[in-house]
Amino acid sequence: MPLVKVSNKSIGIAAFAEGGVIRELSVGGGGFADEYSEEDEGIYRQFRDYLDRKNFVFDLKLDLSILTPFQKIVFAELVKIPAGRTVTYRELASRVKGPGHARAVARAIAANPYPVVIPCHRVVGVNSLGGYSGGFEPVRDPVAGLIHKVRLLRHEGVNLPAFGAYPE
Incomplete structure:
Protein backbone atom coordinates (compact mmCIF):
# COMPACT_ATOMS: atom_id res chain seq x y z
CA MET A 1 0.00 0.00 0.00
CA PRO A 2 1.51 3.39 -0.96
CA LEU A 3 2.49 5.74 1.84
CA VAL A 4 1.82 9.47 1.94
CA LYS A 5 3.97 11.42 4.41
CA VAL A 6 3.79 15.15 5.06
CA SER A 7 5.08 17.28 7.91
CA ASN A 8 5.96 20.70 9.14
CA LYS A 9 8.30 21.49 12.02
CA SER A 10 6.00 20.11 14.73
CA ILE A 11 3.25 17.98 13.12
CA GLY A 12 3.68 14.89 10.95
CA ILE A 13 0.97 12.97 9.09
CA ALA A 14 1.40 9.51 7.55
CA ALA A 15 -1.34 7.78 5.55
CA PHE A 16 -1.60 4.48 3.74
CA ALA A 17 -3.81 4.84 0.67
CA GLU A 18 -5.06 2.46 -1.96
CA GLY A 19 -6.96 3.55 -5.05
CA GLY A 20 -7.36 7.07 -3.67
CA VAL A 21 -8.93 5.78 -0.44
CA ILE A 22 -7.16 6.27 2.89
CA ARG A 23 -6.95 2.95 4.73
CA GLU A 24 -4.81 4.01 7.72
CA LEU A 25 -3.69 7.35 9.12
CA SER A 26 -1.34 8.40 11.88
CA VAL A 27 -0.40 11.77 13.38
CA GLY A 28 2.74 12.48 15.37
CA GLY A 29 5.79 14.68 15.52
CA GLY A 30 6.99 16.45 12.40
CA GLY A 31 10.30 17.37 10.88
CA PHE A 32 10.59 14.59 8.28
CA ALA A 33 10.69 14.78 4.48
CA ASP A 34 7.43 14.68 2.54
CA GLU A 35 6.82 11.56 0.47
CA TYR A 36 4.01 10.54 -1.89
CA SER A 37 3.32 8.80 -5.19
CA GLU A 38 1.84 10.49 -8.24
CA GLU A 39 -1.34 8.45 -7.68
CA ASP A 40 -1.75 9.94 -4.20
CA GLU A 41 -0.87 13.55 -5.02
CA GLY A 42 -4.44 14.69 -4.24
CA ILE A 43 -4.24 13.18 -0.75
CA TYR A 44 -0.80 14.68 -0.21
CA ARG A 45 -1.98 18.12 -1.39
CA GLN A 46 -4.85 18.20 1.13
CA PHE A 47 -2.56 17.31 4.05
CA ARG A 48 0.03 19.83 2.83
CA ASP A 49 -2.67 22.51 2.60
CA TYR A 50 -3.86 21.68 6.13
CA LEU A 51 -0.34 22.09 7.51
CA ASP A 52 0.20 25.30 5.54
CA ARG A 53 -2.94 27.06 6.80
CA LYS A 54 -5.17 26.81 9.82
CA ASN A 55 -8.73 26.67 8.47
CA PHE A 56 -9.01 23.74 6.13
CA VAL A 57 -11.83 21.29 5.43
CA PHE A 58 -10.80 17.87 4.15
CA ASP A 59 -12.46 16.17 1.21
CA LEU A 60 -10.79 12.76 1.37
CA LYS A 61 -12.10 9.25 0.80
CA LEU A 62 -11.81 7.10 3.94
CA ASP A 63 -12.39 3.38 4.39
CA LEU A 64 -15.47 3.63 6.63
CA SER A 65 -16.14 -0.12 6.53
CA ILE A 66 -13.87 -0.56 9.55
Missing part, protein backbone atom coordinates in the same frame (compact mmCIF):
# COMPACT_ATOMS: atom_id res chain seq x y z
CA LEU A 67 -16.04 1.68 11.77
CA THR A 68 -18.79 0.50 14.09
CA PRO A 69 -22.29 1.97 13.60
CA PHE A 70 -21.83 4.02 16.80
CA GLN A 71 -18.46 5.37 15.61
CA LYS A 72 -20.08 6.46 12.35
CA ILE A 73 -22.66 8.47 14.31
CA VAL A 74 -20.04 10.03 16.60
CA PHE A 75 -17.65 10.79 13.74
CA ALA A 76 -20.44 12.41 11.69
CA GLU A 77 -20.75 14.92 14.55
CA LEU A 78 -16.98 15.29 14.94
CA VAL A 79 -16.50 16.50 11.37
CA LYS A 80 -18.97 19.33 12.07
CA ILE A 81 -16.59 20.88 14.62
CA PRO A 82 -14.71 23.61 12.74
CA ALA A 83 -10.98 24.20 13.04
CA GLY A 84 -10.24 26.62 15.85
CA ARG A 85 -13.10 25.32 18.00
CA THR A 86 -13.40 22.62 20.65
CA VAL A 87 -16.31 20.83 22.33
CA THR A 88 -16.34 18.74 25.48
CA TYR A 89 -16.97 15.00 25.52
CA ARG A 90 -20.22 15.79 27.35
CA GLU A 91 -21.34 18.27 24.66
CA LEU A 92 -20.57 15.79 21.90
CA ALA A 93 -22.39 13.02 23.79
CA SER A 94 -25.45 15.31 24.08
CA ARG A 95 -25.49 15.70 20.30
CA VAL A 96 -25.18 11.95 19.76
CA LYS A 97 -26.94 10.05 22.52
CA GLY A 98 -27.30 12.17 25.64
CA PRO A 99 -24.93 13.76 28.19
CA GLY A 100 -24.74 10.57 30.25
CA HIS A 101 -22.91 8.83 27.40
CA ALA A 102 -19.68 10.84 27.46
CA ARG A 103 -17.58 7.76 28.25
CA ALA A 104 -19.01 5.80 25.32
CA VAL A 105 -18.28 8.76 23.06
CA ALA A 106 -14.74 9.01 24.47
CA ARG A 107 -14.14 5.31 23.74
CA ALA A 108 -15.37 5.72 20.16
CA ILE A 109 -13.10 8.74 19.70
CA ALA A 110 -10.10 6.92 21.22
CA ALA A 111 -10.41 4.32 18.45
CA ASN A 112 -10.51 6.92 15.65
CA PRO A 113 -8.45 5.50 12.77
CA TYR A 114 -8.41 8.84 10.90
CA PRO A 115 -7.18 11.58 13.25
CA VAL A 116 -7.05 15.13 11.86
CA VAL A 117 -9.48 14.23 9.04
CA ILE A 118 -12.01 13.15 11.68
CA PRO A 119 -10.89 15.80 14.18
CA CYS A 120 -10.93 13.94 17.51
CA HIS A 121 -8.30 16.38 18.81
CA ARG A 122 -11.04 19.05 18.97
CA VAL A 123 -12.81 17.21 21.81
CA VAL A 124 -11.66 18.06 25.33
CA GLY A 125 -12.67 17.23 28.87
CA VAL A 126 -14.52 19.66 31.10
CA ASN A 127 -11.44 20.14 33.31
CA SER A 128 -8.65 18.75 31.15
CA LEU A 129 -7.60 18.26 27.55
CA GLY A 130 -8.55 14.58 27.65
CA GLY A 131 -6.37 12.17 25.70
CA TYR A 132 -5.10 11.58 22.18
CA SER A 133 -4.07 8.33 20.53
CA GLY A 134 -2.93 9.39 17.06
CA GLY A 135 -4.15 6.71 14.63
CA PHE A 136 -2.77 3.39 13.38
CA GLU A 137 0.40 3.72 15.44
CA PRO A 138 -1.25 4.66 18.73
CA VAL A 139 0.72 6.89 21.03
CA ARG A 140 1.66 4.67 23.97
CA ASP A 141 2.90 7.54 26.12
CA PRO A 142 0.01 9.75 27.34
CA VAL A 143 2.30 12.79 27.56
CA ALA A 144 3.38 12.30 23.93
CA GLY A 145 -0.30 12.03 22.96
CA LEU A 146 -1.06 15.32 24.69
CA ILE A 147 1.89 16.97 22.96
CA HIS A 148 0.41 16.01 19.58
CA LYS A 149 -3.07 17.18 20.63
CA VAL A 150 -1.74 20.53 21.88
CA ARG A 151 0.25 21.04 18.66
CA LEU A 152 -2.82 20.32 16.50
CA LEU A 153 -5.05 22.63 18.53
CA ARG A 154 -2.49 25.44 18.50
CA HIS A 155 -1.96 24.94 14.76
CA GLU A 156 -5.70 25.49 14.31
CA GLY A 157 -5.64 28.64 16.45
CA VAL A 158 -7.34 27.30 19.58
CA ASN A 159 -6.74 29.33 22.72
CA LEU A 160 -6.17 26.57 25.22
CA PRO A 161 -8.02 26.96 28.52
CA ALA A 162 -6.09 27.29 31.74
CA PHE A 163 -5.97 23.60 32.70
CA GLY A 164 -2.31 23.98 33.64
CA ALA A 165 0.98 23.83 31.81
CA TYR A 166 1.01 22.21 28.38
CA PRO A 167 3.77 19.99 27.08
CA GLU A 168 5.61 21.29 24.06
Whole structure:
Protein backbone atom coordinates (compact mmCIF):
# COMPACT_ATOMS: atom_id res chain seq x y z
CA MET A 1 0.00 0.00 0.00
CA PRO A 2 1.51 3.39 -0.96
CA LEU A 3 2.49 5.74 1.84
CA VAL A 4 1.82 9.47 1.94
CA LYS A 5 3.97 11.42 4.41
CA VAL A 6 3.79 15.15 5.06
CA SER A 7 5.08 17.28 7.91
CA ASN A 8 5.96 20.70 9.14
CA LYS A 9 8.30 21.49 12.02
CA SER A 10 6.00 20.11 14.73
CA ILE A 11 3.25 17.98 13.12
CA GLY A 12 3.68 14.89 10.95
CA ILE A 13 0.97 12.97 9.09
CA ALA A 14 1.40 9.51 7.55
CA ALA A 15 -1.34 7.78 5.55
CA PHE A 16 -1.60 4.48 3.74
CA ALA A 17 -3.81 4.84 0.67
CA GLU A 18 -5.06 2.46 -1.96
CA GLY A 19 -6.96 3.55 -5.05
CA GLY A 20 -7.36 7.07 -3.67
CA VAL A 21 -8.93 5.78 -0.44
CA ILE A 22 -7.16 6.27 2.89
CA ARG A 23 -6.95 2.95 4.73
CA GLU A 24 -4.81 4.01 7.72
CA LEU A 25 -3.69 7.35 9.12
CA SER A 26 -1.34 8.40 11.88
CA VAL A 27 -0.40 11.77 13.38
CA GLY A 28 2.74 12.48 15.37
CA GLY A 29 5.79 14.68 15.52
CA GLY A 30 6.99 16.45 12.40
CA GLY A 31 10.30 17.37 10.88
CA PHE A 32 10.59 14.59 8.28
CA ALA A 33 10.69 14.78 4.48
CA ASP A 34 7.43 14.68 2.54
CA GLU A 35 6.82 11.56 0.47
CA TYR A 36 4.01 10.54 -1.89
CA SER A 37 3.32 8.80 -5.19
CA GLU A 38 1.84 10.49 -8.24
CA GLU A 39 -1.34 8.45 -7.68
CA ASP A 40 -1.75 9.94 -4.20
CA GLU A 41 -0.87 13.55 -5.02
CA GLY A 42 -4.44 14.69 -4.24
CA ILE A 43 -4.24 13.18 -0.75
CA TYR A 44 -0.80 14.68 -0.21
CA ARG A 45 -1.98 18.12 -1.39
CA GLN A 46 -4.85 18.20 1.13
CA PHE A 47 -2.56 17.31 4.05
CA ARG A 48 0.03 19.83 2.83
CA ASP A 49 -2.67 22.51 2.60
CA TYR A 50 -3.86 21.68 6.13
CA LEU A 51 -0.34 22.09 7.51
CA ASP A 52 0.20 25.30 5.54
CA ARG A 53 -2.94 27.06 6.80
CA LYS A 54 -5.17 26.81 9.82
CA ASN A 55 -8.73 26.67 8.47
CA PHE A 56 -9.01 23.74 6.13
CA VAL A 57 -11.83 21.29 5.43
CA PHE A 58 -10.80 17.87 4.15
CA ASP A 59 -12.46 16.17 1.21
CA LEU A 60 -10.79 12.76 1.37
CA LYS A 61 -12.10 9.25 0.80
CA LEU A 62 -11.81 7.10 3.94
CA ASP A 63 -12.39 3.38 4.39
CA LEU A 64 -15.47 3.63 6.63
CA SER A 65 -16.14 -0.12 6.53
CA ILE A 66 -13.87 -0.56 9.55
CA LEU A 67 -16.04 1.68 11.77
CA THR A 68 -18.79 0.50 14.09
CA PRO A 69 -22.29 1.97 13.60
CA PHE A 70 -21.83 4.02 16.80
CA GLN A 71 -18.46 5.37 15.61
CA LYS A 72 -20.08 6.46 12.35
CA ILE A 73 -22.66 8.47 14.31
CA VAL A 74 -20.04 10.03 16.60
CA PHE A 75 -17.65 10.79 13.74
CA ALA A 76 -20.44 12.41 11.69
CA GLU A 77 -20.75 14.92 14.55
CA LEU A 78 -16.98 15.29 14.94
CA VAL A 79 -16.50 16.50 11.37
CA LYS A 80 -18.97 19.33 12.07
CA ILE A 81 -16.59 20.88 14.62
CA PRO A 82 -14.71 23.61 12.74
CA ALA A 83 -10.98 24.20 13.04
CA GLY A 84 -10.24 26.62 15.85
CA ARG A 85 -13.10 25.32 18.00
CA THR A 86 -13.40 22.62 20.65
CA VAL A 87 -16.31 20.83 22.33
CA THR A 88 -16.34 18.74 25.48
CA TYR A 89 -16.97 15.00 25.52
CA ARG A 90 -20.22 15.79 27.35
CA GLU A 91 -21.34 18.27 24.66
CA LEU A 92 -20.57 15.79 21.90
CA ALA A 93 -22.39 13.02 23.79
CA SER A 94 -25.45 15.31 24.08
CA ARG A 95 -25.49 15.70 20.30
CA VAL A 96 -25.18 11.95 19.76
CA LYS A 97 -26.94 10.05 22.52
CA GLY A 98 -27.30 12.17 25.64
CA PRO A 99 -24.93 13.76 28.19
CA GLY A 100 -24.74 10.57 30.25
CA HIS A 101 -22.91 8.83 27.40
CA ALA A 102 -19.68 10.84 27.46
CA ARG A 103 -17.58 7.76 28.25
CA ALA A 104 -19.01 5.80 25.32
CA VAL A 105 -18.28 8.76 23.06
CA ALA A 106 -14.74 9.01 24.47
CA ARG A 107 -14.14 5.31 23.74
CA ALA A 108 -15.37 5.72 20.16
CA ILE A 109 -13.10 8.74 19.70
CA ALA A 110 -10.10 6.92 21.22
CA ALA A 111 -10.41 4.32 18.45
CA ASN A 112 -10.51 6.92 15.65
CA PRO A 113 -8.45 5.50 12.77
CA TYR A 114 -8.41 8.84 10.90
CA PRO A 115 -7.18 11.58 13.25
CA VAL A 116 -7.05 15.13 11.86
CA VAL A 117 -9.48 14.23 9.04
CA ILE A 118 -12.01 13.15 11.68
CA PRO A 119 -10.89 15.80 14.18
CA CYS A 120 -10.93 13.94 17.51
CA HIS A 121 -8.30 16.38 18.81
CA ARG A 122 -11.04 19.05 18.97
CA VAL A 123 -12.81 17.21 21.81
CA VAL A 124 -11.66 18.06 25.33
CA GLY A 125 -12.67 17.23 28.87
CA VAL A 126 -14.52 19.66 31.10
CA ASN A 127 -11.44 20.14 33.31
CA SER A 128 -8.65 18.75 31.15
CA LEU A 129 -7.60 18.26 27.55
CA GLY A 130 -8.55 14.58 27.65
CA GLY A 131 -6.37 12.17 25.70
CA TYR A 132 -5.10 11.58 22.18
CA SER A 133 -4.07 8.33 20.53
CA GLY A 134 -2.93 9.39 17.06
CA GLY A 135 -4.15 6.71 14.63
CA PHE A 136 -2.77 3.39 13.38
CA GLU A 137 0.40 3.72 15.44
CA PRO A 138 -1.25 4.66 18.73
CA VAL A 139 0.72 6.89 21.03
CA ARG A 140 1.66 4.67 23.97
CA ASP A 141 2.90 7.54 26.12
CA PRO A 142 0.01 9.75 27.34
CA VAL A 143 2.30 12.79 27.56
CA ALA A 144 3.38 12.30 23.93
CA GLY A 145 -0.30 12.03 22.96
CA LEU A 146 -1.06 15.32 24.69
CA ILE A 147 1.89 16.97 22.96
CA HIS A 148 0.41 16.01 19.58
CA LYS A 149 -3.07 17.18 20.63
CA VAL A 150 -1.74 20.53 21.88
CA ARG A 151 0.25 21.04 18.66
CA LEU A 152 -2.82 20.32 16.50
CA LEU A 153 -5.05 22.63 18.53
CA ARG A 154 -2.49 25.44 18.50
CA HIS A 155 -1.96 24.94 14.76
CA GLU A 156 -5.70 25.49 14.31
CA GLY A 157 -5.64 28.64 16.45
CA VAL A 158 -7.34 27.30 19.58
CA ASN A 159 -6.74 29.33 22.72
CA LEU A 160 -6.17 26.57 25.22
CA PRO A 161 -8.02 26.96 28.52
CA ALA A 162 -6.09 27.29 31.74
CA PHE A 163 -5.97 23.60 32.70
CA GLY A 164 -2.31 23.98 33.64
CA ALA A 165 0.98 23.83 31.81
CA TYR A 166 1.01 22.21 28.38
CA PRO A 167 3.77 19.99 27.08
CA GLU A 168 5.61 21.29 24.06
